[in-house]
Amino acid sequence: MSKILxxxxxxxxEIMTPFGETGKILGGSASYISMAAKKxxxxxxxxxxxxxxxxxxxxxxxxDRDIDISGIEKLDNxxxxxxxxxxxxxxxxxxTLVTEVNCLAHFKPVVPDAYKDAEFLMLGNLHPAIQQxxxxxxxxxPKLIALDTMNFWMDTAWDDLMTVLKNIDILIINDEEARQxxxxxxxxxxxxxxxxxxxxxxxxxxxxxxxxxxxxKNIFFAPALPLEDVFDPTGAGDTFAGGFIGxxxxxxxxxxxxxxxxxxxxxxxxxxxxxxxxxxRLESLTKPEIKERLQDFIHLTQFEIELV
Amino acid sequence: MSKILxxxxxxxxEIMTPFGETGKILGGSASYISMAAKKxxxxxxxxxxxxxxxxxxxxxxxxDRDIDISGIEKLDNxxxxxxxxxxxxxxxxxxTLVTEVNCLAHFKPVVPDAYKDAEFLMLGNLHPAIQQxxxxxxxxxPKLIALDTMNFWMDTAWDDLMTVLKNIDILIINDEEARQxxxxxxxxxxxxxxxxxxxxxxxxxxxxxxxxxxxxKNIFFAPALPLEDVFDPTGAGDTFAGGFIGxxxxxxxxxxxxxxxxxxxxxxxxxxxxxxxxxxRLESLTKPEIKERLQDFIHLTQFEIELV
Numbered sequence: 040m041s042k043i044l045x046x047x048x049x050x051x052x053e054i055m056t057p058f059g060e061t062g063k064i065l066g067g068s069a070s071y072i073s074m075a076a077k078k079x080x081x082x083x084x085x086x087x088x089x090x091x092x093x094x095x096x097x098x099x100x101x102x103d104r105d106i107d108i109s110g111i112e113k114l115d116n117x118x119x120x121x122x123x124x125x126x127x128x129x130x131x132x133x134x135t136l137v138t139e140v141n142c143l144a145h146f147k148p149v150v151p152d153a154y155k156d157a158e159f160l161m162l163g164n165l166h167p168a169i170q171q172x173x174x175x176x177x178x179x180x181p182k183l184i185a186l187d188t189m190n191f192w193m194d195t196a197w198d199d200l201m202t203v204l205k206n207i208d209i210l211i212i213n214d215e216e217a218r219q220x221x222x223x224x225x226x227x228x229x230x231x232x233x234x235x236x237x238x239x240x241x242x243x244x245x246x247x248x249x250x251x252x253x254x255x256k257n258i259f260f261a262p263a264l265p266l267e268d269v270f271d272p273t274g275a276g277d278t279f280a281g282g283f284i285g286x287x288x289x290x291x292x293x294x295x296x297x298x299x300x301x302x303x304x305x306x307x308x309x310x311x312x313x314x315x316x317x318x319x320r321l322e323s324l325t326k327p328e329i330k331e332r333l334q335d336f337i338h339l340t341q342f343e344i345e346l347v
Numbered sequence: 348m349s350k351i352l353x354x355x356x357x358x359x360x361e362i363m364t365p366f367g368e369t370g371k372i373l374g375g376s377a378s379y380i381s382m383a384a385k386k387x388x389x390x391x392x393x394x395x396x397x398x399x400x401x402x403x404x405x406x407x408x409x410x411d412r413d414i415d416i417s418g419i420e421k422l423d424n425x426x427x428x429x430x431x432x433x434x435x436x437x438x439x440x441x442x443t444l445v446t447e448v449n450c451l452a453h454f455k456p457v458v459p460d461a462y463k464d465a466e467f468l469m470l471g472n473l474h475p476a477i478q479q480x481x482x483x484x485x486x487x488x489p490k491l492i493a494l495d496t497m498n499f500w501m502d503t504a505w506d507d508l509m510t511v512l513k514n515i516d517i518l519i520i521n522d523e524e525a526r527q528x529x530x531x532x533x534x535x536x537x538x539x540x541x542x543x544x545x546x547x548x549x550x551x552x553x554x555x556x557x558x559x560x561x562x563x564k565n566i567f568f569a570p571a572l573p574l575e576d577v578f579d580p581t582g583a584g585d586t587f588a589g590g591f592i593g594x595x596x597x598x599x600x601x602x603x604x605x606x607x608x609x610x611x612x613x614x615x616x617x618x619x620x621x622x623x624x625x626x627x628r629l630e631s632l633t634k635p636e637i638k639e640r641l642q643d644f645i646h647l648t649q650f651e652i653e654l655v
Contacts, residue, residue: 128532129532224436224437225574225575225576225577226573227573227574227575228575228576245556248553248556248557249556249557249570251573257646258573258646258647259646259647259648259650260570260573260647260648262557262568262570265534265535265559265566265568266533266535267533267535267536268533268536269533296650296651299650300650300651300652303650303652330654333652333654334654337652338565338566338567339566339567339568340567340568340648340649340650341648341649341650342567342604342607342608342611342648342649343604343608344608344611344641344645346638346641346642
């Protein structure tokens with residue numbers, strides 16, 4: 040099993056849904072990515088930044104799961120990144136109520152020596168120049184570099200984004216982001232445009248409508264598991280990315296066929312994350328539960344047909 | 348191969364999309380259903396009604412394809428049902444500009460003797476009491492009765508709809524209709540509620556996001572084929588239904604596994620219909636083209652995974 044390095048936020052989230060609201064709970068892309076990846080593989084390390092107000096019992100959640108937090112820097116004069124959001128009744132839309140960037144404004148990721156040769160690098164949503172700075176610190180080129188980004192960086196840091204896209208292997212974004220990045224409504228045409236920007240592979244996440252994996256002319260589709268209730272969608276996309284990269288690290292294989300498995304695995308883990316607030320379900324999730332739900336995905340999607 | 352009887356509209360459509368507009372072309376649920384079903388199986392008959400203004404070359408399209416139109420009644424004092432609609436730029440929404448019910452107001456379906464023993468009955472979207480009147484005329488209970496309906500009948504003919512739902516096997520509707528019928532946003536819960544109304548099977552069509560097949564606790568999902576361009580979505584849902592029922596008639600099998608195949612087949616045919624205006628693509632579609640695209644569906648959805 041290969042080593043994974045993930046770079047992203049470790050933060051406070053405060054979430055309001057029709058089912059209730061949380062206080063400040065553990066959030067951030069690197070939290071979901073690392074916990075999901077760790078379900079699949081052994082060595083997972085985080086690079087992130089926190090403030091003086093970050094509780095030790097939140098850090099303990101990573102330590103308890105044997106996730107390497109030696110790359111999490113604590114800034115004593117800053118507060119932790121904080122996001123507060125409220126979901127609409129159908130849970131498909133949300134409004135951001137508060138974003139306090141805090142310590143993240145001073146984030147200069149330093150790759151620990153032990154991770155400069157990581158085989159898998161997962162760059163969570165951050166300024167593209169910061170994402171590039173992590174790539175530049177790797178002493179050996181990772182087998183696979185995956186990157187997430189968002190509309191905000193397309194609006195404010197286009198040139199930096201174009202630079203980092205040339206240096207990665209797979210971009211993992213949602214449908215709205217793919218449309219903005221490509222300036223094309225058709226996701227199939229968007230995928231061609233985006234692959235021409237650099238990444239040879241592209242995953243377009245469509246939330247409850249599943250995810251598409253593109254590579255040249257090959258397309259694979261993984262549905263989201265149809266659920267009776269979605270309790271809190273926060274972190275589903277990052278869980279998907281973590282499960283995806285974790286499965287590839289477990290398989291030590293980055294072929295298109297391995298990526299099919301990895302997409303299903305990401306969708307599987309994401310289906311758990313939405314069952315409870317924040318990282319709660321991911322924290323309690325066991326391997327037998329994952330395996331059992333994988334059977335649901337097989338029943339949901341696999342068929343035998345005669346070509347007549 | 349089993350006999351299929353389909354009941355629905357044979358009509359004029361006039362369609363405006365960002366790519367152009369048609370004059371009055373052949374439309375109507377029974378047109379799409381029968382043409383799609385006929386790609387899969389041999390004996391397909393239509394029950395419908397047309398007016399004096401319906402051109403003989405439109406009827407000839409059915410005759411050329413060996414679709415039995417002995418059940419299409421012509422009303423000499425009425426005009427043909429006419430619908431005009433305009434699609435928005437993303438083709439996901441449309442506005443109805445004109446609906447002229449015309450001859451459809453006088454539609455009293457009469458099942459020809461040769462179809463009173465049809466094994467498969469596909470009831471296109473019509474007043475539920477009219478749909479029920481067709482069921483009542485069958486001398487032997489069909490192996491499978493499938494039904495489409497719409498929000499309008501839920502608003503205006505609820506009791507009649509509840510009656511006919513008790514007498515069918517499978518309901519084929521879209522997500523919005525499923526939510527209105529069940530009064531539930533969650534499609535998984537909606538499926539339970541709707542199955543309790545009568546149909547043991549339920550298909551929920553999600554347009555470009557594919558279709559879900561429900562039966563008790565079993566769920567199967569067929570994606571829509573990701574396409575570079577959708578030219579005209581009109582008739583995609585009816586094509587899906589026709590392909591679905593046509594495949595079951597071909598297989599002479601109504602097991603859940605056969606229905607998986609049939610859902611994929613419906614999705615396959617629908618992916619062609621949206622490539623040109625109206626029934627045009629369906630008219631020219633060949634069996635080798637269908638078979639080739641079925642391979643695309645297999646590549647899109649099938650994977651091999653180890654349960655570890």
